Amino acid sequence: MDKKPLIFLTNDDGVHAKGLRELIATLQPLGRLFVVAPQTAQSGMSHAITMTRPLFLQKLEETPERVIYSCNGTPVDCVKIAFDYLMLHGERPSLAISGINHGANSAINVLYSGTMGATIETSFYEIPAIGFSLLDHDENADFSTARLYVEQITRKVMAEPIENPLCLNVNIPNLPAAEIKGIMPCRQNRGYWREKFEKRTNPQGRDYYWLSGYFYNTEPEACDTDEWALKNGYVSIVPIQVDLTNYPQLDRIKQWKF
């Protein structure tokens, strides 16, 4: 009998988040799972790594079907310690999945997202990487629709001939399955966040500020973007790359005389 493939899992909402438990339940039939997830919530941690403190690991579970560790670092730390320490001399996974994130990681959110930071980092290990996010921040969100698409898209990636690096940013509308119109491969929407800082005063009389903001979509009419797909009831898939070079600007700057 063939051994089931080894799949690496992580997230940014922490090892105890419902989204990760739902991801484990969804993918367990497809493979053996190696999970290293942050000890605590790491939303908004982007591609951060921990440089000023050491990392601690805790093994929470080990069965033939799955191993689960927590780590006190960021999502990217979890990936690094998994691939370059825990799995270094053992079997390597054939696929890496992050999520299921509580909340959207579409458009420019890909830059701030710990889930996508981890997903991008796993793609550096020459295996397909997928980050899944559900458009619902609630800690008790209903992942039943998301699970259908997590399974379908994961099976697809396992079945297709893949050219690495393959790194997918998948976002799933918060809708009943019957209202989802399909899966739409698309590009990252252009836009940015503007923040509103809510000022409060602590009991010691010192002012403090809560970050909260809104996304400003600079191309609401474009119908080939992830924002459009999600607003129109589609699951969005944006393939991700990490060459940040702005080539048109590079051509302009080459004309500068220093």
Next chain:
Amino acid sequence: MDKKPLIFLTNDDGVHAKGLRELIATLQPLGRLFVVAPQTAQSGMSHAITMTRPLFLQKLEETPERVIYSCNGTPVDCVKIAFDYLMLHGERPSLAISGINHGANSAINVLYSGTMGATIETSFYEIPAIGFSLLDHDENADFSTARLYVEQITRKVMAEPIENPLCLNVNIPNLPAAEIKGIMPCRQNRGYWREKFEKRTNPQGRDYYWLSGYFYNTEPEACDTDEWALKNGYVSIVPIQVDLTNYPQLDRIKQWKF
């Protein structure tokens, strides 16, 4: 008499880092400065934002020439609270500079770097943004060569007709000025980090791990990259953009049948 332009400054090594003091000294003759920098070192914080705790601000200095705040958040938090709170109803800066970073931010480091996270974030406010890094991690690094290029490149950006967004990742070799061969606009080198985790045991008997690694350059022969420029004695300038869409992969994925 014309008022000197307002320039926003930040960094990721913290408000007390030598690199920021050198940046302030270099740019003070060119403008009035508005500085919001992290209270403590935030290296490796990437594009992280603080979502689970409130932010505190401290005004450290205020003169007609400059204002300096520290903030207990990440470099990107500093940018957000500067532009969307502190400067929201006042004069807006015409330029944003991050650095001078203690250590390289070339190649894939752009993804992990708090300095470049902040630089990218400032470029979302429709002003030119530059991140400067010196290839020396030492906290007492000699910034004298770096300062020459910080001034020259900043003056150039202030003089040229700019098409926003303009976001520059500038890295400066750790060499005497006479050994620098020039300034080279180039693209981001391809490569990735592999980590070595050093395992130690704390006095309570618990294992912990220090992250340390090496950069693996996947295209050492390419002579149009920032890594090549720096190895060959040039100051590298890579213009940065944030559309992470992998368009060739998008074309392939569109062929998948779901």
